[in-house]
Amino acid sequence: MRLVTKLLIYIAVSFILAFIIDAYLVTTGVDQIKFSIMAAVRMFTPLAAVITILLIEGEKVIEGLKGYGLRLFKLRYLLLALSIPYLIYGLGVLYALIANMPLVNPIIKISEEYGAEIPMDPNVLLMLSLLTTVLTGLTINTACAFGEEIGWRGLLLDELIKVLGYFRSVVVIGVIWALWHAPLIVLIGFNYPHHRDLVGVSMFMAICIVLSAFLALLKLKSGSVIPSAVTHGTFNACRGLMLFTVDVEDELLTMPVGVLALLSMITIYVILHLALLRGGLHGGE
Known part of the structure; x- marks a missing residue:
């Protein structure tokens, strides 16, 4: 299958399935439980797109997924992948201190937000x-x-890097990844409740490009998409704590998807890239 055809099928399937879920959320109303469930389901639409392409090509699905990065990897990449979100969080806090932005224990802010009592020392x-x-x-x-x-850093990265190289592939994937999220931002206020517009989408696009650089580097050096999934999943797990650590209302300025996070990500990525670049971009060792 030609690269352009493969990319069009991938984008069509992953976007259409995701947008169907978005339409369901918008038309039926959004509550926290429903959104959490449907957002989790939505995350599998890129996998559905990859499987669709493998079936069209007549490949065995499991073998195809292994080819795109469903593989074992060295333990050091698991530890690195797990540490990245906490490094982003910690450096973001340091940048907030430098910028004289107010910091609070996020547990206190979360309890105030949801009207819950704190059962122990915060x-x-x-x-x-x-x-x-x-x-x-x-x-x-x-x-x-x-x-x-398996979609973004699996199929897309493996296919695009052949013709675009590493950095341009990272940018293209980051843009597509952000646009895949765009309806959630504009229609529901996901990540940017105060910026349900082009400003919110643009900021998230910048975040996605830098995050994509992290995740692509992990995939290429480890030979597996699982370390990328660990960083992605752990970053999502930290979102609530990040959000309520810096006591600033405008999410464009703070963490996990504002200027503080972006500066922190760029700093850590540069250090990580220089450290991992020894021995070449492709690893798997």
Whole structure:
């Protein structure tokens, strides 16, 4: 199958299925439980697109998925993948301090937001919450993130890098990834409740491009999409804590999808890229 045909099929299937879910959410109303369930289902639409292409090509699905990165990998890449979201979080807090932005224990803000009592010392509960994000990130969140990663950093990256190279592939995938999320931002206010417009979509596009660079680097060096799914899933697990750590109302300025997060991501990515680039971009060792 020609590359252009493969890309068009991938985009058509993943976008149409995702937009059907978005339409369901918009027309039936959104509550937290329903959104969480449907958002998890939505994450598997890129996987559905990959399977569709494999079936059209007459390939065995499992073998095809292995070819796009469903493989074992070295333990060091798991540890690296797990650490990245917390490095982004920690450096984001440091940048907030430098910028003199107000910081709070996110547990206190979350309890105020949802009208819940704090059953123990907020600092202890914060430590327990961080441990919980590790467990959640490594399990259910990674499983859901795999549904996306086998598409974005699996099929798309493997196919595009042949003709565009690494950096241009990262940008193209980041743009497509952001547009795939765009209806959630505009129609529901996902990530940007104060910017359900081009501003919110544009900021998320920048976030997606930089995150895509992280995730692509992990995929190429480990030879597997699973480390990418671990970073993706764990980052999602940390979103709530990140969001309520910096006491600024405008989400464009803070974490996990604002300027603070973007600066933190860029800084850590540059260091990581220089460290992992030794020995070449493609690894799998």
